[in-house]
Amino acid sequence: MSSDTTTNSPNFISLDEAAAMTEGTRITFIPGVQALFAEALKNICFVKGIPVIRALHPLMGVDKETGQDRQARLYELTSQTGLPTMFYAEERPRNVWTEQLALAERIGSPSSPSLIPESFAQRVDMFGLCAVVLAEDGIVWNMRILNDGPLGRKYGYSDAASAAAPAKIAEAIALIDNRLAQQAERGSSYLVGDALSAADIYWATMSMSVTATPPEIMPVTQQNKGMLGFFAANSKIPEIADVLSERIEEHQRYILTTYCETPAVLGGDPL
Ligand SMILES: N[C@@H](CCC(=O)N[C@@H](CS)C(=O)NCC(=O)O)C(=O)O
Structure with a gap:
C-alpha cells in the first residue's frame, strides 16, 4: 500500500505531551530512523487500522549542555528506556512486544485481520x-x-x-x-x-x-x-x-x- 504524500513529514510530539494525553495511541520514535522494534509496532498498528500519534524517543547518553541523562524522564515514566514505548488512553505504558501486540489486537479496528491466531x-x-x-x-x-x-x-x-x-x-x-x-x-x-x-x-x-x-x-x-x-x-x-x-x-x-x-x-x- 502506498503512503499518502501528506503523511511524509509526520509530526512528533514530546514525550511529556504523549504521557499526559488521555486518549489515543502514542508511540515513541526517533525521526528519520527505522529503529526496528518501533518500525514493527508501527506496521502492526497500520495493519490493525490504529491511528498512531508519534512522540519523540529520547536518545541514549548524556545531554552535553546540562550533563543530565537524556533518558531520565523516560525512565521515570516507564521504568525502562527501550524504544518504543506505547501509551494508550490512560493505561500504563507498554514496553515489550508481547504486551504491545496484545494491546494492538484489542484496540484495532474490528474489520482488521487478527494478528494472533484463534487456535x-x-x-x-x-x-x-x-x-x-x-x-x-x-x-x-x-x-x-x-x-x-x-x-x-x-x-x-x-x-x-x-x-x-x-x-x-x-x-x-x-x-x-x-x-x-x-x-x-x-x-x-x-x-x-x-x-x-x-x-x-x-x-x-x-x-x-x-x-x-x-x-x-x-x-x-x-x-x-x-x-x-x-x-x-x-x-x-x-x-x-x-x-x-x-x-x-x-x-x-x-x-x-x-x-x-x-x-x-x-x-x-x-x-
Ligand atoms: N523492549 C523491547 C525491545 C526494544 C528494544 O530492544 N529497543 C532497543 C533498540 S532496537 C533499545 O531501545 N535499547 C535500549 C534500551 O533498552 O535502553 C521489547 O522487548 O519488546
Missing part, C-alpha cells in the same frame, strides 16, 4: 517464531552485539558473544526459511497457517536488519544512512549470506508492500 496450536507456532526473532538471544539481539558500542554493551557485548552471533543469526534465519518452504508446499505464503499473523509482520520488518532494502520500501534519510549501510553489510557476513534465500526476500517484500505502509514514513531529513 492455541497456531499460537505456539506464532509466538515461537516471534521469540526466535524478537526475544532475548534472538536474531535482533544477536544483530545488536555484532559490533561494540553503547547499544551492543547494553545487550551483553563481549568478544566471545559477538563472535558467536553470526552463527546464531544464521541458524534462526534457516529455521524461518525452512518454515516458509514447508508453508509454500502447503500453498501458504504466510509463516503460520493460511493467513497473515504478527509473525509475518515482525519477521518482514526485522529481516531488514540483514538485507539491503530498496528505497521504495525503506527511504534513505540523513539519520538512517549509516544504519542502512550496517544492515546491508550484515547480509554479506558469510554465515548469514549462506542462508539468505530468495524466499526470505520474497516474503519480506510481499508482506511489507501488501500489508504495511511503503515507502516507510520516517520523518527526519530525507536524502
Whole structure:
C-alpha cells in the first residue's frame, strides 16, 4: 500500500505531551530512523487500522549542555528506556512486544485481520517464531552485539558473544526459511497457517536488519544512512549470506508492500 504524500513529514510530539494525553495511541520514535522494534509496532498498528500519534524517543547518553541523562524522564515514566514505548488512553505504558501486540489486537479496528491466531496450536507456532526473532538471544539481539558500542554493551557485548552471533543469526534465519518452504508446499505464503499473523509482520520488518532494502520500501534519510549501510553489510557476513534465500526476500517484500505502509514514513531529513 502506498503512503499518502501528506503523511511524509509526520509530526512528533514530546514525550511529556504523549504521557499526559488521555486518549489515543502514542508511540515513541526517533525521526528519520527505522529503529526496528518501533518500525514493527508501527506496521502492526497500520495493519490493525490504529491511528498512531508519534512522540519523540529520547536518545541514549548524556545531554552535553546540562550533563543530565537524556533518558531520565523516560525512565521515570516507564521504568525502562527501550524504544518504543506505547501509551494508550490512560493505561500504563507498554514496553515489550508481547504486551504491545496484545494491546494492538484489542484496540484495532474490528474489520482488521487478527494478528494472533484463534487456535492455541497456531499460537505456539506464532509466538515461537516471534521469540526466535524478537526475544532475548534472538536474531535482533544477536544483530545488536555484532559490533561494540553503547547499544551492543547494553545487550551483553563481549568478544566471545559477538563472535558467536553470526552463527546464531544464521541458524534462526534457516529455521524461518525452512518454515516458509514447508508453508509454500502447503500453498501458504504466510509463516503460520493460511493467513497473515504478527509473525509475518515482525519477521518482514526485522529481516531488514540483514538485507539491503530498496528505497521504495525503506527511504534513505540523513539519520538512517549509516544504519542502512550496517544492515546491508550484515547480509554479506558469510554465515548469514549462506542462508539468505530468495524466499526470505520474497516474503519480506510481499508482506511489507501488501500489508504495511511503503515507502516507510520516517520523518527526519530525507536524502
Ligand atoms: N523492549 C523491547 C525491545 C526494544 C528494544 O530492544 N529497543 C532497543 C533498540 S532496537 C533499545 O531501545 N535499547 C535500549 C534500551 O533498552 O535502553 C521489547 O522487548 O519488546
